[in-house]
Amino acid sequence: MTVEFKTVDEALDFYWDQMLTDPATTLVGVEAMLVSTPVTHERYPHLEFYRACCFLYLGQLQEALEALDLLLDKAFNVGDQHQQRRVQNSRGMVLKSLGRFDEAAQALEASAELCQVLKMPEAEIPVRLNLANLFLELEDQVTAQWQLNLIFGLPMAQISDEWAGELEFLKARIAIGRFDFGDAQDSIKNALSVAEKLAYHHLRVNALTLLGRVHRLQGALESAVAILEDVIGDPGFELEGVLGVTAYVELIKALMSLGWYERAATFIAQAQKILDRQYNSKFQYQILELTAASAAHSGGYEKAYLASQEASRLRQSVNSDQVKHSLAIERHQREQTRLQAERHLTERENELLKASQRRLEVVNEFARELASTRDTLQLGYAIYALMKKHFDAHVIALASNDEPNRCLTYRAIIERNQALPLYCLSYDLEDSRMVQTVRQGEPLVFHDDDPLIGYGDPTLVPLSQLFLPLKLNDELVAVLSCQSSQVGHFQGDDLELILAIAPFLTLAVDNARSHEHVYELNQQLREEKTTIEQARKQIEHLANHDMLTDLPNRRALDERLDLLMDSPEPFAFAYVDLDGFKPINDQHGHAVGDAVLKVVSQRLRHVLRQSDFAARIGGDEFVLILFQETKQDDLTSALQRILDSIRQPISIEQRLLHVSASIGVVRYNQEVHSRTELLHFSDQAMYHAKRGGVGGIHFFEPDTN
CATH class of the missing domain: 1.25.40 (Serine Threonine Protein Phosphatase 5, Tetratricopeptide repeat)
Structure with missing residues (x-):
């Protein structure tokens, strides 16, 4: 449908709203406007900008970047700061x-x-x-x-409503990072309300994906699956492109937690198709890790091993790239901070020429000293040092506000530069001046005409006390208490100066609190990485070892032989087949047979030297690789010890059982050219030994066999 507009401004307003819900149609309309609008029109750059934004919302990122780079050059050339912004x-x-x-x-x-x-x-x-x-x-x-x-x-x-919705989505992500799921769900609900109002599909998909994650982290797995399947099944979900893989990752994790591995495998395949079209290394290693877990559950240990190896490689690459990006951003931010600090300092000096020089210096000193402090106790020491220096305080106490539990939790009490024990203060203690400060939300100052109580040393009588609420966006973050043994402190100019410092104190406390949440999250992530690494090692072990006996399997044997046959070191290859095992298996059952195989495997480990190698390659068939004893007499003695060990009676479930073994031996030399020949010749020799009687040893000789 063609829409007629009276002015370009009318078209711009219409297309901005339409872009959120239908960027493809918007792109067609904008390009038509670009053709019909003179290049000299003052709104022509806006139309070009809208065209680039359509590419962005359509997920055509390279086209969007090329268009925006051209627009930026034009804006710089004409000095259009609004377009640059x-x-x-x-x-x-x-x-x-x-x-x-x-x-x-x-x-x-x-x-x-x-x-x-x-x-x-x-x-x-x-x-x-x-x-x-x-x-x-x-x-x-x-x-x-x-x-x-x-x-x-x-x-x-x-x-705008659009950015209000994005703000709620951001608040939800940050709340999840500190495991505050109640706040997260409230913000997600608000974001969904905006998405519905604006028909803003991208925000709806992101908010529902985040809601599914919250349900999964809270253990409401079936609810998470229902939400995320609804997201992926939405007809407009394809517009999300590779970013939609986030919803797949959350859904697959929820399905696996429920033990629904077959359904999970279906969605792994769908996510992989998206990544095949639009590759993203971060999403790829997440899908590979889930692929490894799915394959391991279904017994595909080799597939699990390969997927785990590739995921580990990609994770290291992504982490390395993130570190590089973070360092580059940090360098840029330091430079920007330095430039901004210089500019702000100049502006502040111009604005405060008539104000007290001491006030400016103190505010700057507080801002500088507290900005880099991340630990709450160290923050307490820093505040104490500054309050003592500038306001003659001998005690400071910092308590964070815990409104859900209706209490104040002391995070630092510093008296004469010594930390005192910490405790909690209930809101019910109405006589407490800290609690009164919470209730009134305003600074409270007391002097020697009021009965004052100190914290630690009873000989330090406070003659002035200040209780300062620290607020961030009308939310009470903490309360700071300061005491001085001097009369008349914390009032007049000093109080005004402290109130000017209060925002820096608030931000420092909030940063320390956020840092502690991040530290806890990082601890959890480290534990998760350790678990993944242990699982990877277990998968690798299972891929190379026999599950019953834990001896190396045929795959491990092939890898060992490939290495040995490329080296000059001589070795003997022995094919061991148990005699008398089948009757035990038939008469007493597979459980007893398995127990016999485990005992034989343990005996092989015990009698072989550490440098030798043993593998199980079939039901009752084993392979040995022996080094050093390459002379036939020495080899015969070594193999006889192995036979003697196997012949020892085996006690299983109060039954005394007997097995023996026949061994065929091949000495690796220039006449044996491959591992296939080793197995074939040793197998022939073993059958020759069997024909000679139970418990025999036969050496393969090319001229006679």
Whole structure:
């Protein structure tokens, strides 16, 4: 259907809304507008930008990047900062999707800086959202949370529904990172509401995938399967391209946790088809790890081993790339931080020329000293040192607010630079001034005309006390208490200065708290990686060993022979076949037969030297590789010891059983050219030994056999 527009602006408004739900149709319309609109029209660059965005929403990332790069060059040439801002933000999204994280961070930071230069805080919100999502991709929870904090510091009144939905999705991802599933589900619900209102399919798919993950992590596996199957079965799911593999990964994990491996294998195959069309190494190693688990469950140990090996290689490559990207981003951020700090310092000095120089220095010192502190106790020491230096405090106490449990949890109590024991303070203790601060939400100051109580040393009588609530976006994060043995502190100019410092204190506490959550998550990830590595080793062992006797199997034998036949070291190859085993198996059953085979295998291990090799290649058939004794007399003695060991009575379930063995021997030399010949000649020799009587040894000789 052709839509007629009176103006280009009317068309731009229509196509921006349509782009979220139908980027393909939007692209057709925009390209038609580009043909009919003069290149000199002031809105022509907007139409070009919309065309590039359509490529982005269609998943045509390379086309989108090429179009955006051309637009950026044009915007630089004409000095159009608004177009630069828009294009850099979209470039960052495309580069992130292509896995070029360091370049993406640079583009997004450039866009954020232009938003600040142009005084467009509402435009900075989507840029910060994209930065936060980028750092979540790099598993940097702390920096993602920092970007979210920056968003909450921006005016939110004019935020569009689209970005409000993306913000709720981001909050959900961060909440999952700290295992706060209640907050995560609330944010997902809000994101889905926006997606339904706007018919924003991409947001709906992402939010439902995240909801499936939450259900899986909470153990609601069947609910997770239902949600994720609904996502994958959506007719528009194909538009997600390779990014849709996230939903497959979550679904397959849920199915495997339920033990539904056959259904999981079906979805593994579907995900692999997507990756065959649009390769992504991060998704590929996840699918390979799931393939290995599925194959191992069905007994395909060799397939599991190969998939596990390839997954391990890809994981190392992805991790290496992520480290490189993270280091590049960190270098860029340090440079940007340095430049911004220099610029902000200059601006602040200009703004505060008439203000107190001491105030500026103190604020900067607090910001500088607290910014890099990640541990809560060390943060307590840093706050104490600064409060003692500038406000003559002898005690500080920092307590985090635990509203769900209705208590304050002390994280640091420092008196005269010594840490005191920590404890919790219930909201029910209404006489506590810490609790009163929580209830009132305002700073409380007390002096010597009030009855004051200290923390530790009873001889240190506090004559001034301050209780400072630390808030982030109207949420009480913590309460800071400071005590001084001097009269009249924490009021007037000092109190104003402390209130100016309070936002830096709040961010430092919140960063430390986020860092602790990330540390716990990393611990869990390390344990998970250890489990995966142990499983990989187990799979590798099963692929090369006989499951009954744990001796090397035919596959391991072939690999050993390939190595030996390329080396000059001489060896003897012995084919061992048990005599009298079949009657035991027939008379007493397979369980007893298996027990006999285990005993024989243990005896072989015991009698052979550490340098020798034994493998089970069939029912009651074993192969030995003997080194050093290449002379026939020495070999005969060694093999006789093996026969004597096998002949010893075997006690199974109060039965005394007897087996013996016949052995055919081949000495590896120039007349034996392959492992096939070794097996064939030793097998012939073994049957020759059997014809000579039970428990015999026969050496293969080319001229006589």
